Amino acid sequence: MARAVTSQRKALNTVVAWSIGLLIFFPILWTILTSFKSEAEAIANPPVFMFFDWTLENYSVVLERSNYMRFLTNSVIIAGGSTLLGVLIAVPAAWSMAFVPSRRTKDILLWMLSTKMLPAVGVLYPIYLLCIRLGVLDNRAALVVILMLINLPIIVWMLYTYFREIPGEILEAARMDGATLKDEILYVLTPMAIPGIASTLLLNFILAWNEAFWTLNLTSVDAAPLTAFIASYSSPEGLFFAKLSAASTMAIAPILILGWFSQKQLVRGLTFGAVK
């Protein structure tokens, strides 16, 4: 039983925590605010905080100029495709490891984890070369596959930890009730694991969305997602703060919203179940 806390104590906690929280959040807030300013107000000295002429002009300029929709589409396809493909491959694998564990299960899981630890830069050229040879440089399908492979260990691990929480007796009951393996996975396991599968989809969508090594190095025009779109603002457009802010806001807003839903899963997913 927690004891009652004096409201002075609570007020102090609140003030300190909110100050720090706002400080950490400030760059994002500032970016969002700036995206609604005119370029002049964006670099005004002293800076204006809230009291300026709110305008949507930057958004329309960015949308017009840089073919934002193509980058967005690429991001959605690459992040969404790689995540869906990964889950389709990972569900059967996680089922096997969670419900039919063998002596090698632990080793396989750890080995999968170890592939995630491989530094991307160490295999940059081979992948780059393979993409050229196969004619899939700057190709969305290739990025879907590559990002799927990058995140597959995390997807398998997350699903595995979720599946392990489902009692095996329920699957055995289904087997006794005449369910085939397909029925068992389709009608019993999957519906029960929906929250876990949803969290896995969500977190891996976010990770794929923000992935910035392969997407920067393996795309140029056709397949370039939002990471590359933003990187192209590096200069000289980057000096136009308001437009940079509008572009940034559009790139992070969808994921920020999804991300807030996935806080809890984030811990489990990124610590491989070691912290719950």
Next chain:
Amino acid sequence: MATQHSRSAARIMMAPAVFLLLVWMLVPLCMTLWFSFRNYLPLRGGDLGFAGFNNFTRFVSSSAFWPSVLTTLIIVGGVLLISIVFGVLLAILLDKPMWGQGIVRILVIAPFFVMPTVSALVWKNMFMDPVNGVLAHLWRFFGADPLVWLQDASVFSIILIVSWQWLPFATLILLTAIQSLDSEQLEAAEIDGATPLARFFFISLPHLSRAITIVVLIQTIFVLAVFAEIFVTTGGAFGTRTLTYLIYQRVLESQNIGLGSAGGVYAIILANIVAIFLMRIVGKNLDN
């Protein structure tokens, strides 16, 4: 505990994932190893034959190598220090009763979801710009000369940007760990006469030690591989060239594949040393 039938089914269902990851790991790894022993310059005649350990020695003896190792260590160490120290403090603070706890948590975690290129660019231009950046305004407000952050304090700036992204991660994990601490333990310690400080050092901190270790290991692996933040801000200039960035430059900018691949092998070995420790912790956790 299962039947032969389900065991063979399990093997079949595991096969695609295992096969794909095996290919994904082995093929590029073998190619990198192969290239690291070749004199391979695509723009200057292609594969010019076997190079022995030449690439490995040249990579290490190049004037850029040791500075890049030092930079890497400073950046990884700096980010770890900031995110662990502030992460523990923040996690403890967020665990305390307050109004609007949920919202504060959302504010704190938000930077983790920001695309690396966005965070690098926003920091570079809107905060660290020596003329119009928010920090420049702030410096001038206090009567100081604005810093040219990415030149004069380049490594610190990178640490700041990367820490801003990873502090939320550390905080979130440490907060989760704190919340799993049995409050009866703390109450028992209080009854045994432990002061708040003693309770923190003898109960809370040991309880957090595993979570801290995990944060250290995971962040080390990710921060070792930091790329976009440097690519967008300094492009490796002003002493911010990390090992990862050096390899990237050797491979894609100067197109010296042999040399870059040898660097890649070093990076893989380095990451594996960290990974072994992480896997041992995770593996222990699997047993129960």
Next chain:
Amino acid sequence: MGRIQLKQVKKAFGDVVVIPPLDLEIVDGEFVVFVGPSGCGKSTLLRLIAGLEDTTSGVIEIDGEDATALPPAKRRLAMVFQSYALYPHMTVRKNIAFPLRMAKMDQAEQDRRIEAAAKALNLTDYLHRRPGQLSGGQRQRVAIGRAIVREPAAFLFDEPLSNLDAALRVGMRMEISELHKKLKTTMVYVTHDQVEAMTMADKIVVLQAGVIEQVGSPLDLYHTPRNKFVAGFIGSPRMNLVEGTEAAKHNATTIGVRPEHIDISTTEGLWQGTVGVAEHLGSDTFLHVHGVPGCDPVTVRIAGDVALNHGDTVHLTPRADQIHKFDAQGLRIS
């Protein structure tokens, strides 16, 4: 329809033999209870019959057909699990319908069977609920409902009552017994609770370390336990096992006397002792008597209430015709 025969069935996990080769016949329509301490292999034996585990060697026949290699679904058996194993995302109706749906039975027949089962188990009002909204006893009934709609050759129960509280357990015990009387289908029931075994079984199989110690009707086991283990396991409170000189008088290594078969007197008797703990239940009194050579304490059961308490000196006399004798191997001497 529901005769199960195990012939030389053996189960080993790696090098660990859980069940050494074992023979057992379960007659059609019988209520058989596997009983034994935890870890004795009784659940494993049930899972072997169900097909959830492979037999290492030996043959399992169901109605004369070799079912050893059949998957669980093909064995025409239904199972009720300890955790009930209800599908949490399905309503009660869908749970009960699941095996029928898997068998691709037509909808009208499905509905007929579900209604009938729901009525028999008092679940009609709960068909639209999910398992999470039900009490423990109701969940148990849903699990049974899911088993009976299939009209299986035999029912398998794996400690089905151990998650219920004591009062509910007695009620469910009766319900399952009545169900058996009504359906006359073979039931194989696993429990570690000898009271459940005694009250429900037609035939009890006592297991220890994967070995069948004795097979027989409840009263067979009570009156003529084949060895010391069965003697100690069946009956509550446990049989007193006396060793040493008292046993030697009967030409045995150990003699056993049930607490209810000891006469007590404050003045004279064969053994003298002091009352340690006295448990007054009203209907019965259990006395734990110290000081009898070869067995400490000796438990005595007296019908009704008696005015004996801690520290009183008592004299005990086992009834001569109710003394069980065991040899050095622990086997019964008849």
